[in-house]
Amino acid sequence: MKFRKIFIRGSIITVFFVFLVMPNVVSAETITFNETNFLISTTTTNNTPLTSDPASAPAIPDDSTFTLAPNATNTYFSNLQGKFERYNFVLPTGFSNLTFSFRTSVNDLFALYVNGTVVAIQTSSTQTNFEEPLPGFFMNSAGTATDTSGKLEYLLTSGMLPLFQSGANELTLFGRDTILFGGFGPTFGEIIYNTNEPPPPNGVPEPATMLLLGLGLVGMAGVRRFKK
Numbered sequence: 001m002k003f004r005k006i007f008i009r010g011s012i013i014t015v016f017f018v019f020l021v022m023p024n025v026v027s028a029e030t031i032t033f034n035e036t037n038f039l040i041s042t043t044t045t046n047n048t049p050l051t052s053d054p055a056s057a058p059a060i061p062d063d064s065t066f067t068l069a070p071n072a073t074n075t076y077f078s079n080l081q082g083k084f085e086r087y088n089f090v091l092p093t094g095f096s097n098l099t100f101s102f103r104t105s106v107n108d109l110f111a112l113y114v115n116g117t118v119v120a121i122q123t124s125s126t127q128t129n130f131e132e133p134l135p136g137f138f139m140n141s142a143g144t145a146t147d148t149s150g151k152l153e154y155l156l157t158s159g160m161l162p163l164f165q166s167g168a169n170e171l172t173l174f175g176r177d178t179i180l181f182g183g184f185g186p187t188f189g190e191i192i193y194n195t196n197e198p199p200p201p202n203g204v205p206e207p208a209t210m211l212l213l214g215l216g217l218v219g220m221a222g223v224r225r226f227k228k
């Protein structure tokens with residue numbers, strides 16, 4: 001009797017301490033996207049200005065307008081036409097160490113918005129914009145962004161990191177033509193972050209989880225025997 005009491009108490013205390021010493025499960029997650037992952041808005045513009053001033057970028061159309069698949073017709077701009085395309089992604093609660101890289105080729109100009117804020121603009125129209133390195137940037141986990149192409153006229157070099165949020169996020173790319181015709185071209189993007197979220201339900205159980213489960217079963221068996 002005494003032994004069982006001690007055993008149950010011991011099990012509860014052990015479980016408590018295992019909880020205390022169990023490290024957070026931190027895993028690195030990567031969101032990779034390209035031009036095929038964007039949806040194009042049905043709203044278009046005609047000869048809207050776009051300068052190196054982020055305030056010059058046009059207002060983003062309503063979320064409900066981003067319905068068009070990125071095919072040859074929808075990614076094409078007629079003379080001076082502007083279009084918007086959207087990539088939606090989700091970040092978990094408590095994400096950390098987020099980095100973001102983005103490169104794109106637009107004929108002829110573009111502005112990129114993270115959750116509604118303009119973070120990068122390319123206003124120069126030159127053949128080299130369609131050659132590597134494509135116009136783009138990298139933001140490190142300290143939130144410092146650098147132009148990896150030397151081809152951007154505007155980059156939000158600090159202050160980009162707080163734009164990312166837990167839950168739904170959106171990247172919006174505005175592109176427009178300056179002569180003859182244009183369109184959205186190849187796009188490359190990567191968002192990498194750490195997460196403390198539990199592993200997916202079909203994942204392999206970790207040793208700590210197995211230990212807890214085992215101790216719980218032993219404890220329950222102990223209680224059952226004690227009640228007898």
Ligand SMILES: [Ca+2]
Nearest residue numbers: 178179181182
């Ligand atoms: Ca053009």
